[in-house]
Amino acid sequence: MSRLKLLFHVNESDKWQRAFVNITNFLNDVGQGNADIEVVANGEAVLSFKSSSDQLNGTTSGSLMGQMKKLSEMGVNFVACRNALKAQSIAEESLPNFVTVVPAGITEIAKKQTEGYAYIKP
Amino acid sequence: MSRLKLLFHVNESDKWQRAFVNITNFLNDVGQGNADIEVVANGEAVLSFKSSSDQLNGTTSGSLMGQMKKLSEMGVNFVACRNALKAQSIAEESLPNFVTVVPAGITEIAKKQTEGYAYIKP
Amino acid sequence: MSRLKLLFHVNESDKWQRAFVNITNFLNDVGQGNADIEVVANGEAVLSFKSSSDQLNGTTSGSLMGQMKKLSEMGVNFVACRNALKAQSIAEESLPNFVTVVPAGITEIAKKQTEGYAYIKP
Numbered sequence: 001m002s003r004l005k006l007l008f009h010v011n012e013s014d015k016w017q018r019a020f021v022n023i024t025n026f027l028n029d030v031g032q033g034n035a036d037i038e039v040v041a042n043g044e045a046v047l048s049f050k051s052s053s054d055q056l057n058g059t060t061s062g063s064l065m066g067q068m069k070k071l072s073e074m075g076v077n078f079v080a081c082r083n084a085l086k087a088q089s090i091a092e093e094s095l096p097n098f099v100t101v102v103p104a105g106i107t108e109i110a111k112k113q114t115e116g117y118a119y120i121k122p
Numbered sequence: 123m124s125r126l127k128l129l130f131h132v133n134e135s136d137k138w139q140r141a142f143v144n145i146t147n148f149l150n151d152v153g154q155g156n157a158d159i160e161v162v163a164n165g166e167a168v169l170s171f172k173s174s175s176d177q178l179n180g181t182t183s184g185s186l187m188g189q190m191k192k193l194s195e196m197g198v199n200f201v202a203c204r205n206a207l208k209a210q211s212i213a214e215e216s217l218p219n220f221v222t223v224v225p226a227g228i229t230e231i232a233k234k235q236t237e238g239y240a241y242i243k244p
Numbered sequence: 245m246s247r248l249k250l251l252f253h254v255n256e257s258d259k260w261q262r263a264f265v266n267i268t269n270f271l272n273d274v275g276q277g278n279a280d281i282e283v284v285a286n287g288e289a290v291l292s293f294k295s296s297s298d299q300l301n302g303t304t305s306g307s308l309m310g311q312m313k314k315l316s317e318m319g320v321n322f323v324a325c326r327n328a329l330k331a332q333s334i335a336e337e338s339l340p341n342f343v344t345v346v347p348a349g350i351t352e353i354a355k356k357q358t359e360g361y362a363y364i365k366p
Contacts, residue, residue, distance in 0.1 A: 004358070026354075104147045106242060110128050119357070228273075231362065
């Protein structure tokens with residue numbers, strides 16, 4: 001089987017935890033490093049990136065941001081929509097360094113599917 | 123990059139506004155006319171097509187139907203599932219002329235993906 | 245048109261009924277036997293597989309499990325995520341025989357999309 005590529009679309013804050021469980025179970029199944037995983041956040045889901053540096057200091061590994069950081073260290077790409085960040089008044093400079101900002105989350109989601117990424121909505 | 127093709131699946135009325143924001147941000151990013159966009163509505167989401175002609179007369183541009191009409195003028199295709207219309211007792215003749223009716227929304231969604239459309243669930 | 249392949253992703257119990265309506269309408273449109281349909285359940289949605297044998301005895305055809313059984317007899321494949329079953333304390337032996345268990349639902353969903361299955365989230 002060729003290398004799997006997965007695109008997770010998260011647009012509601014209460015779906016983050018579910019997405020992390022999905023990704024963790026997937027990585028446990030196929031093995032870390034054996035797939036390309038990207039998570040694109042738009043809508044109000046980007047709120048979970050807020051005050052990220054504060055949360056990272058002294059965060060427990062179980063926090064949303066702690067789990068994100070851990071998954072990013074396993075190779076998962078986190079992408080935020082610039083329109084959504086503006087709508088939620090989140091400064092790009094405040095984002096953790098493992099988050100990439102794109103002009104529009106929807107464009108990123110569409111592009112990735114043309115590149116063979118499977119779409120998954122947790 | 124080849125021309126992007128996007129299929130938005132809306133099956134809950136409260137997701138329309140989110141879909142319109144997604145589409146507007148996308149069009150602002152890639153430029154009007156540079157992508158193919160189709161919105162397929164099934165389930166109770168087709169309720170937003172009801173009494174459409176009334177809503178269009180004197181509608182403010184901010185109403186759901188007003189936004190739909192504006193996006194349709196920008197080239198976005200709106201498609202409604204006939205089964206859903208029947209389930210909601212909506213007469214096809216009452217639909218605004220920019221809405222196309224298909225026998226089954228799911229068939230349309232599946233076909234479009236085989237034609238290279240990216241699937242997006244707002 | 246080549247044979248359509250559809251992958252339904254159900255991760256919330258209250259989406260089962262909607263999925264069944266989607267599948268039924270689709271089959272009525274294209275004709276039974278003219279498409280490949282798989283339903284992958286993960287998350288708490290697998291709870292609907294619980295006590296399945298009890299539900300099947302004397303079940304009315306309108307129950308969730310009754311509808312699942314009927315659709316499986318029409319060729320629809322039902323797949324459950326092992327991680328989700330464990331999380332909900334559901335023994336695999338208790339599942340109806342038309343349900344296939346996979347190590348991780350997300351892997352199955354991604355694989356099927358690489359095989360040309362359209363993704364649909366009811």
